[in-house]
Amino acid sequence: MRRTCRACALHALCLPASISADELNSLDAIVRARRPLDRGQQLFASGARFQSLYVVRSGSFKTTLETNSGEQQVLGFHLPGEIIGFDALSDDVHRCNAEALERSSVCDVPFAQLDEFASSVPGLRRQLMRIASREVVKDHEHLMMMGRKQAQERLAIFLRSLSERYRNLHRAPDLLELPMSRHELANYLGLVVETVSRLFTRFEELGVLAVNRKQIRIVDFARLDELAGEPSPNLESEAC
Amino acid sequence: MRRTCRACALHALCLPASISADELNSLDAIVRARRPLDRGQQLFASGARFQSLYVVRSGSFKTTLETNSGEQQVLGFHLPGEIIGFDALSDDVHRCNAEALERSSVCDVPFAQLDEFASSVPGLRRQLMRIASREVVKDHEHLMMMGRKQAQERLAIFLRSLSERYRNLHRAPDLLELPMSRHELANYLGLVVETVSRLFTRFEELGVLAVNRKQIRIVDFARLDELAGEPSPNLESEAC
DNA sequence: CGTGTCGTTGAGGTCGCTCAACACCAGTGG
DNA sequence: CCACTGGTGTTGAGCGACCTCAACGACACG
Structure with missing residues (x-):
């Protein structure tokens, strides 16, 4: 079950991005596997007290x-490939809950050792900041969605x-297997579950999606972009 | 105009937190002042290309x-004391706009040199991550406000x-001089300006605030907490 | 088959938005 | 001194997007 970072398919997306082969081995010595979560x-x-960052490995x-x-x-x-736990660096206490949506596994990266190691590896230090920063950018986009977009745009943007x-x-990219419930999705979007359900129906009627429970197929990317509030440049709106 | 970090009143809130006197001098050599912005x-x-983090010094x-x-x-x-620009660390390009709300000044902290210096100062490295993490926590709270709170609670939480x-x-803490316009505040809260204006009026009628244009005085902190959706423990709601 | 969870659909209500008018103040120029 | 202007904030009336409440259908599991 325990595999090396080197052999990991998520290699390029994860912490090891832009560090050397030697350094990769040292990182491997730090990272601990963890039994899968249901x-x-x-x-x-x-x-909870913060000790480790976690990298989603599967699920x-x-x-x-x-x-x-x-x-x-x-x-x-x-x-997979995304890192959870950055909110806890502010005062060594986790500030949110993290829960598996399906059977999932993570890599456990003890932060004290990672930080120690990073002191001698500028690339890793940089990558850590980069990932923390991406978290901020992601949250900013989420905020914009919550503040300025209406229901239909929110779902389209999410998809x-x-x-x-x-x-x-x-x-x-056209076959989405949603791991979250409608309720969780609605909550993320700042809506209620009924609204999301109605939107899926509407998107299907519009020929944008094919919906089958949690399996979503994107039929028309261009119209999805339109619904997301971003008129695609090559496809003029029929009104003009 | 140029002052040292050591002499700065924001000392404890800022990057220098938890680094030694010697190291403080080295940090001083990095930080550059900047002409005030109107x-x-x-x-x-x-x-824009990312080069520096900025610390609000005044305004x-x-x-x-x-x-x-x-x-x-x-x-x-x-x-003042807060650091702007962390969103740009993800790919060395600023991902948002920053604009002065009044005449304001900042410290310009060139990131390349800061990062270089941080490699030899664990405390600074840690502080950098801490501040980035706080940004994430702050955004998470903002998101919760946008997703789950109604207008009245949002304004109360903000105040x-x-x-x-x-x-x-x-x-x-009871005399707030709002530097932002009603429009900017409403936008931040995910509301329209009329709603915010009505809320200020209502809060004043309720005896919670004294409002005079941008000068807000908090008259009743306990009731403000109630309006924020957090029933204060020592003051039971009169209904019970 | 019963039970529970999840998702969909319908009917009705409401919070906050839209649109419009007005008040207030500062700055400008006659 | 006042009229004029533009920016900012407040107030009112009406509406609509989304929420609430309720019922029902689909599927999994015992």
Whole structure:
């Protein structure tokens, strides 16, 4: 089960990006495997002491934040190659919950050792900051979606972005197997589940998607872009 | 105009936190002052090449993201001691706009030199990650507000949080001098300006605030907490 | 088959948006 | 001194996108 970073398919997306072969071996010595988590199991909980960053190796996770009134806000969904836990670096306590959406496995990267190692490897140091920064950029886009977009655009933007992430993982970008429930998706989008359900129906009627429970096929990328509020340049709107 | 980090009042909040006196001098050699910006002037624009992180020294800034349809989303407001530019570390290009809300000054911290210096100073390295992580935590809270809170709660949460930041800066926490326009505030909260205006009126009628244009006085902190959706423990709601 | 979870659909209500008018203030120029 | 202007903030009326509530259908699991 334990494999080396070198042999890992996620190599280029992950921490090892842009470090040498020698250094890769040292990193391998730090990274620990972890027994797979089942659907619904927590990787860590808000308030827990921070020790490690986690890299999704297979499956998927959601991170959530609890309001003081007990509701949850889904902050993000995390696919293989993505790193979870950066919010905990601020004061060594996890600030959100991370939960497996399906049977999933992670690499456990003890931060103290990683930081120690990074001090001598500028490339790794840089990559760490880069990934933390990407988290910020991702959140900013999420914020823009929540603040300025209406329901239809939100779902379209989400599907497009998920498709893009699938492409980066060398999965078919038009065949989305949603790991999250409608409820979790709606929550992430700042909507209620009924609205999302109606949108899937509408998108199917428009010939943009083929929906079968959690299997979504994107039929018309150009129109999906339009629905996302980004009129594709090569396809003029019929109104003009 | 140019002052040292050592003499700076923001010392403890900023990058120098938890580094030694010697190291502080080295940091001083890196940091460059910059001529003050007037209200409306941009510190950097989205798409610009990233060279420096900026620390707000006086005044205040907003960061914004532009949608593809040309609208803006305000991502955050930045008070003295706060650091702007972390979103640019992902690929050395600024991913948002930063604009002065009033006459303001910043410290310019060239990142290449900072990173170089940080390699030999574990405390600084750690502090850099800490601040980046705080940015993530802040965005997560903003997201929760946008996703799960209604208008009244949003404004109350914002005012409470601003008051807290004032307290950290040793300013009176009940006397808020809002540097942003109603429009910018509404945008940040994911609302329209009319809604925010009505809320200020309502909060004043409720005896929670005293509002005079951009000068806001918090009259009743406990009730503001209630409006923020956090029933204060020592003050039971009159309904029970 | 019953039970529970999840997703879909319908009917009705409401919070916040849209649109429009007006108040307030500062700056400008006669 | 006042009129004029533009920017900013407030208020009112009406509407609509999304939420709420409720029922039902589909599927998994015992």
